Amino acid sequence: MKRKKIAIDMDEVMADAIGRFIELYKKEFNEDLSDLRLPGRNLQNTVPPERLEAVRQFPHRAEFFKDLDPIPGALEGIHQLHEKHDVYITTAAMEFELCFTDKFNWLKKHLPFISWKNIVFCGDKSIILADYLIDDLERNLKTFTGTPLLFTAPHNAHVEGYTRLNNWQEVTDYFLN
């Protein structure tokens, strides 16, 4: 494969935001929300209706995105892609204005080989021009003009019509084998 421009989403692709939802839910309501990791689950069908709006506000809090755990295999996988391709990090940061520094610091810490030139904080991803977009959200993939790649997350278990990559082993196999 020739050198390609690969845009990669952050949350649920390289950073475990679901883990933070579970952690904050435990703190707030003293209950376990780890069912959110089951295929097909999302906030809507997992959180009791009376708590749903409160939980949806979690990502708007300061430090929600701070020090999120990496998704298994993501850091090594991105490093491998970076050696053969032009990797861009494209994250819909604008929805959560308190996240900028936490996301930037996460990238500096975990992916120090990614230049600031290759980081994009955006809203609507239809503005992104690349050969590939790896993302967990159909709304981002459906307007993409390159090859969209759906990275499996619990909430997208039922989404069809895209090449699906279930984990980082499948991502690196797709691009490097």
Add this chain to the structure above:
Amino acid sequence: MKRKKIAIDMDEVMADAIGRFIELYKKEFNEDLSDLRLPGRNLQNTVPPERLEAVRQFPHRAEFFKDLDPIPGALEGIHQLHEKHDVYITTAAMEFELCFTDKFNWLKKHLPFISWKNIVFCGDKSIILADYLIDDLERNLKTFTGTPLLFTAPHNAHVEGYTRLNNWQEVTDYFLN
């Protein structure tokens, strides 16, 4: 003209960063740097060599981008474009990691009609997909796949080979007449 996607840079197109350089230079060295506004001028050919590196670091300081003055006509012009086209703000914010909040707040204050979905903080602008890019830097325009439009700033007076828009009146005439 049909509805188009217009990407617009911030510094020197809608926000007066040169004014901040002049202000900080006055504070730091008690001298006037307003020659920086003359056609053909840039930091390199205006600041004494022994101060050049210090002045180049100004944008890396906290609050350099806070409350910059709007470029004359920019706010009204962007509002007019927004009514007929899809306006995106595309700014190379990643080079200056302390600027995120200041730039975001500037946009909220001065262009409240621009959705967070239409704001992009990036590095290398070759990732931007739009019909038009209005920018003062040739390095951003030369990789753009749509129609590049050079917005006149002192430092780009000698740049040729692009459609040049000298001020916001010319921008709105270009798109709306």
